[in-house]
Amino acid sequence: MAYTFSHDDIAYLASPPGAAALAEVGDFALTQASLLKDLEQIRRVHGDHAAALVETVRLRRRATAKLEGAQDWFFTDDALQQATPTAVARHRAQRLAGKTVHDITCSIGAELAELARVCPAVIGSDLDPIRLAMATHNLRTRNVLLAKADALVPVSNADVVIADPARRADGKRTHDPAKLQPPLPDLLAAYAGRDLAVKCAPGLDFDKLAWAGEVEVVSLDGAVREACLWSSGLAAPGVTRRATVLSSTAEPWTLTDADPDDIPEREPGEWIIDPDGAVVRAGLVRHYAAKHGLWQLDPRIAYLTGDKVPEGVRGFRILDRMEFREKALRAELHRRDCGPLEILARGVDIDPDALRNRLKPKGSQPHTLVVTRIGRAATVFLCATPMASAVTH
Structure with missing residues (x-):
């Protein structure tokens, strides 16, 4: 505890x-x-x-794995879990550079630390006095004004309001906007007409939310970290969806629904590519495919295929394509001396661990199975497992 x-x-x-x-x-x-x-x-x-x-x-x-320069900071366990990773906070701060910003759920100050680098005036407020006291210590070398205030009661005229509603209700994680703390509908009503950026869980149903601005889904080092709702005044013209991919070892890149999404319908190419989770969650799979000369295995499935792999992305070279029948698949894996077996599944109701146990691979050669649905048929692609050195981010 x-x-x-x-x-x-x-x-x-x-x-x-x-x-x-x-x-x-x-x-x-x-x-x-x-x-x-x-x-x-x-x-x-x-x-x-x-x-x-x-x-x-x-x-x-x-x-240390999440926040830069926080070696002498104070935290609570919950506050550290909820804190925005430095790379993600820095990316958001860069979008707000030059504006005055009020973080109305500032907690221990992880977001404020990055905003203070690029914004002329930064305010942080929270209802938790312990987290505010920790933020006061953590931000003592930065020009940030801190105050105790209810997030649903506007107390500043800052250019932009940032909020990060707690994603747990009754001890359980929730994807219901009305059960966030503070509830998202109440938050939007309290700051109607203001420029607003709201951090949310990436699993939120954005279509049901009917957000009028931009929804940005952000990943860091291959893991989807959050979604951010940007009000219309902060969104780029013509953009309602954005995927931003951040990396500790490579340059960040972004993709929006304003980019082209025209792709061909073809038989599978030489490779299967699983796009970054931010691209999938943002609904920009076709846009990513168009950018890199790829196409979809099936229009309803997020796996892509093509004859080349985008730089820095892990691709799976197709060795064989089969109907998904476990007996025939087990025999083929045995024939290929399959040992270590990675199983990717999308669009089919399969537990990869349970399937691996039933297939019983006992050989020495690593392989990857991509199990998916093409049309109405469950299909399995037997692929070579890429070497770790081929992955650059």
Whole structure:
């Protein structure tokens, strides 16, 4: 169970003795195996401060994979889970450069840290006093105004309002806009007529939402991180859907529904390509295919095919195409000395792990199965597994 911080904890951790204690506790392993022994030793030295010290050190270690420059920040467990990764926050801040911005659900300040780099005036507000106290510490070197305020009560005239409604209701993750905290319909009503950017779960049903502006789906290093609803005043002309692909090792790129989407209907080419999740979630599969000279295996399925693979993308070279019949497939895999087996499935009701167990591959050669639906028929493509060196992001 996560530790609950108090104002006294934050005051101590921010003090010179607290900073020294954090440095000392940082030398402990604090792994699952060593935690009880480490905590007992830390308690002997630091008494009632031990739990706050240990939790802060552990959270900082987790934060390094998500947030840049946050080695001396304060977090709660929930706040760290909900914090926007630095790369994603930086991308959004760049779209808002030069504007005054108010983050009305600022939490511990991850978004504000990036906004403060490029915006002339930045305001952060939240109802949680502990998170605000943490944000005050985290942003102490940046020019940011912080205040306690209800997100549904406008308190500033900033050019742009940013919100990140909590995506859990009654302890469960929700995709219902009305069950977000604060509820999305209430949020939109409170800031009607204002330029607004709202961070949402990428699983939200955007068609049901009938958003009048732009929906941007963002991925980072292959994982879809979030969707952002941009009001009409912040959207590019003629754009209602955007996919943005960020990478730690390659240049970012973006695709919109204003790009061409005319693609041919052909038999499968030499390769199968699974587009980035941001492209799929944003509904821009055809646009991606048109950009890279690809086409779809089936108009209703997001798998693409072609005779070449876009640079930096993992492609699966087709070795064979079969009807999906497990007995024949098992025999073919045995004939090919199949061992390690990756199974991708889309448009069919298949559990890849259960299918792999039934196929029982026992050989030495790695392969990939792409199981999908073409027309009404379940079809399997037996593919060569790409080498890791072929993947550049």
